[in-house]
Amino acid sequence: xxxxxxxxxxxxxxTDQSEFWILxxxxxxxxxxxxTAIANLQAICEEHLPDKHHIEVIDVIDDxxxxxxxQILALPTLIRALPPPVRKIIGDLSNTExxxxxxxxxxxxx
Amino acid sequence: MSNTIPISTPRxxxxxxxxxxxxxxxxxxxxxQGRPTLVAGSAGCGKTLLAMEFLVRGATxxxxxxxxxxxxxxxxxxxNNVASLGFDLDDLRERGLLWIxxxxxxRSEIEEVGAYTLDGLFIRLEHAFDRIGAKRVAxxxxxxxxxxxxxEALIRAELRRLFRWLKERGVTAVVTAERxxxxxxxxxxEEYVADCVIVLDHRVTxxxxxxxxxxVKYRGTMHGTNEYPFLIDQHGxxxxxxxxxxxxxxxGTERISTGVTGLDEMLGGSGYYKGSTILISGTAGTGKTSLxxxxxxxxxxxNEHTLFVAFEESPAQIIRNxxxxxxxxxxxxxxxxxxxxxxxxxxxxxxLHLATITDQIARIKPSVVIIDPITSLISQGFNSEVRAxxxxxxxxxxxxGITLLLTSLSVxxxxxxxxxxxxxxxxxxxxxxxxxxxxxxxxxxxxxxxSRGMAHSNQIRxxxxxxxxxxxxEIPSSSLQLSS
Numbered sequence: 001x002x003x004x005x006x007x008x009x010x011x012x013x014x015t016d017q018s019e020f021w022i023l024x025x026x027x028x029x030x031x032x033x034x035x036t037a038i039a040n041l042q043a044i045c046e047e048h049l050p051d052k053h054h055i056e057v058i059d060v061i062d063d064x065x066x067x068x069x070x071q072i073l074a075l076p077t078l079i080r081a082l083p084p085p086v087r088k089i090i091g092d093l094s095n096t097e098x099x100x101x102x103x104x105x106x107x108x109x110x
Numbered sequence: 111m112s113n114t115i116p117i118s119t120p121r122x123x124x125x126x127x128x129x130x131x132x133x134x135x136x137x138x139x140x141x142x143q144g145r146p147t148l149v150a151g152s153a154g155c156g157k158t159l160l161a162m163e164f165l166v167r168g169a170t171x172x173x174x175x176x177x178x179x180x181x182x183x184x185x186x187x188x189x190n191n192v193a194s195l196g197f198d199l200d201d202l203r204e205r206g207l208l209w210i211x212x213x214x215x216x217r218s219e220i221e222e223v224g225a226y227t228l229d230g231l232f233i234r235l236e237h238a239f240d241r242i243g244a245k246r247v248a249x250x251x252x253x254x255x256x257x258x259x260x261x262e263a264l265i266r267a268e269l270r271r272l273f274r275w276l277k278e279r280g281v282t283a284v285v286t287a288e289r290x291x292x293x294x295x296x297x298x299x300e301e302y303v304a305d306c307v308i309v310l311d312h313r314v315t316x317x318x319x320x321x322x323x324x325x326v327k328y329r330g331t332m333h334g335t336n337e338y339p340f341l342i343d344q345h346g347x348x349x350x351x352x353x354x355x356x357x358x359x360x361x362g363t364e365r366i367s368t369g370v371t372g373l374d375e376m377l378g379g380s381g382y383y384k385g386s387t388i389l390i391s392g393t394a395g396t397g398k399t400s401l402x403x404x405x406x407x408x409x410x411x412x413n414e415h416t417l418f419v420a421f422e423e424s425p426a427q428i429i430r431n432x433x434x435x436x437x438x439x440x441x442x443x444x445x446x447x448x449x450x451x452x453x454x455x456x457x458x459x460x461x462l463h464l465a466t467i468t469d470q471i472a473r474i475k476p477s478v479v480i481i482d483p484i485t486s487l488i489s490q491g492f493n494s495e496v497r498a499x500x501x502x503x504x505x506x507x508x509x510x511g512i513t514l515l516l517t518s519l520s521v522x523x524x525x526x527x528x529x530x531x532x533x534x535x536x537x538x539x540x541x542x543x544x545x546x547x548x549x550x551x552x553x554x555x556x557x558x559x560x561s562r563g564m565a566h567s568n569q570i571r572x573x574x575x576x577x578x579x580x581x582x583x584e585i586p587s588s589s590l591q592l593s594s
Contacts, residue, residue, distance in 0.1 A: 098223045
């Protein structure tokens with residue numbers, strides 16, 4: 001995975017990088033499942049990581065090479081590139097609770 | 111499936127030759143074209159090598175590029191592992207004839223949240239196929255999916271879709287799978303690959319290991335049903351033996367000299383039939399190796415190649431010894447007309463020996479093969495299994511018009527006519543050499559026990575080995591007395 005590639009597209013990084021989240025979502029075309037995953041991820045990030053996340057959506061139909069280099073098998077796949085370590089979640093992210101656990105996002109107790 | 115179907119049955123099924131020595135013969139032409147073939151076997155039995163050689167041969171012999179999808183080994187590991195078989199994968203990759211797609215899947219690193227598909231796999235395969243215009247693909251091994259992902263129902267649905275898609279693409283696929291406990295494959299992959307199933311096996315008996323291959327199923331075509339031993343060596347995969355599916359080889363009437371004038375005379379005046387099988391039985395020191403060497407020298411005189419498999423003496427020793435009886439094998443040896451294969455019989459099991467011999471025959475393409483003696487190979491007795499193996503070697507030689515000369519060492523005091531009975535029914539000409547006691551002297555005597563299809567002498571002649579060569583002298587019948 002090339003980190004430079006991503007950092008080019010990044011907005012201004014906050015000083016404390018450990019608090020910033022870079023998430024890559026690999027999907028195949030505009031199928032229903034792709035759209036669901038994108039919407040689910042956006043909603044989760046808006047709520048739990050406001051102003052400290054960056055989502056990159058990669059359509060592997062347009063960029064099959066990327067599917068190989070990033071070892072994507074199942075779709076959709078979500079990869080947490082930052083903060084380390086790298087985490088991988090597959091599926092349409094329909095279960096918010098489990099996405100939060102998978103990404104290790106601390107949940108605010110309400 | 112029976113192998114009694116005549117060979118002339120019209121072929122309905124297009125086949126893709128594997129180019130792997132022996133497999134095309136037992137599948138009567140190769141794997142089903144544009145369809146998947148399942149190769150099942152336990153760990154370390156050669157599944158990956160078979161799959162890889164299928165692609166390498168396809169690329170080098172048939173100009174069919176192939177994609178190797180590896181779920182277990184990295185491309186670097188694969189390249190190194192098969193380098194010992196003489197395959198230069200990097201070269202094939204550079205020439206666009208091979209593409210290695212490494213799929214890494216580790217359950218502990220993946221969280222499954224919600225519905226997904228394996229479209230990523232399809233997209234990567236399609237991309238790899240398009241890159242090199244793949245005609246062949248190897249998937250080694252898809253079962254990793256079962257250990258890498260939780261949702262088994264989804265995996266099964268996706269596998270079904272994968273095999274349908276592969277058929278639509280028209281690529282000839284080899285799919286490897288681990289042998290299950292009491293089942294063909296651990297995860298039932300045979301359910302999806304219905305056309306052709308090959309099982310590899312690796313057995314150890316009496317501390318000698320033998321690899322075996324068997325075509326369990328091949329829909330819509332005839333195939334060999336036996337278990338065939340195979341070999342993995344520096345040339346890759348070799349399946350042995352190439353059993354004839356029938357006794358349909360061409361039988362010639364051409365005769366070739368035995369290298370001994372007197373023996374030619376006894377065999378109707380013109381020697382052995384070309385392409386026949388000859389057995390020379392006798393006790394120690396009765397001249398079996400000398401008669402074999404004379405035959406090798408005669409082959410050289412006809413400008414033919416000989417493979418001499420020696421289990422008891424080194425090539426140098428044989429050449430030296432027979433020089434003393436006027437047979438010079440040196441020129442044939444230095445001009446590479448005479449090829450020696452000298453090994454200790456205990457080095458490997460019978461099957462492996464026969465596999466190695468067949469392998470050499472295929473490479474050297476000799477007209478004459480000598481095995482001196484076969485008794486070294488069959489010390490455990492001539493049971494039905496040993497007999498089957500010899501039958502295959504004999505069939506193989508006959509199919510290729512090779513004259514096969516076997517010698518057999520008889521034990522003193524035992525009647526060779528009785529002990530060699532197992533192999534003798536397989537041979538066309540059977541000669542016996544034994545000690546004769548005449549006028550207070552010990553002499554060698556030779557007689558022909560049988561020789562199919564030719565008028566032959568019923569005499570016992572005195573076999574004389576002198577510096578002038580080998581001669582067979584008629585003995586007045588009154589002075590004859592046998593001793594063994």
